[in-house]
Every structure is written in structure tokens, then in C-alpha cells.
Amino acid sequence: MDVRIGVTQAREVEVELPEDTDPEALQKTIDEALSSDDRVLWLTDRRGRRVAVPSSKVAYVEIGSPSDSRRIGFGA
Structure with missing residues (x-):
């Protein structure tokens, strides 16, 4: 599960939870x-x-599932 936190005077903090x-x-x-x-x-x-x-x-909090379409890298 992904949590994205908008922070004032900064960008975002993204945390990948279990x-x-x-x-x-x-x-x-x-x-x-x-x-x-x-x-x-x-x-x-x-x-x-x-x-x-x-x-x-904290400006906002977005809770969602990880999206495979956003992942970058190599995989099998």
C-alpha cells in the first residue's frame, strides 16, 4: 500500500507500507x-x-495501492 503525503514548503513524501x-x-x-x-x-x-x-x-494525504504502471526498472 502506498501513502503519499503532501508537505507544505516541500514536495511529497511517499511511503510504501507492507x-x-x-x-x-x-x-x-x-x-x-x-x-x-x-x-x-x-x-x-x-x-x-x-x-x-x-x-x-501536512497539506494532504493520499492512500492507495501500489500501481505497477508507475514502476520503473527491470523485471521478469
Whole structure:
């Protein structure tokens, strides 16, 4: 599952979450983090890296499935 976060005064932060991520639980986590400007949205990507975005800097959040049409590279 992909999450794209628009950040003010920057571009975007894109995080690839594990495929088994529960979309409802993810949305609840995002809602809680964005409920106040003094909070931080923490996400852990599929490689175990943690990403933090201050809620006061979030312009938008887009939740979706990874799209194979956007992938670049070599594959079999």
C-alpha cells in the first residue's frame, strides 16, 4: 500500500507500507496524528524505516495501492 503525503514548503513524501496494512487502521492513525498541529505522523515502510511528518506541515494525504504502471526498472 502506498501513502503519499503532501508537505507544505516541500514536495511529497511517499511511503510504501507492507501489503498487509489495514487501510481502516491506517486512516485512524492518520486522523489521530492530524487532529492537532503539535502532533507527528509516524509511518513505518516495508523495509522497517520510520518516517515522521509534523502534522502542522501536512497539506494532504493520499492512500492507495501500489500501481505497477508507475514502476520503473527491470523485471521478469
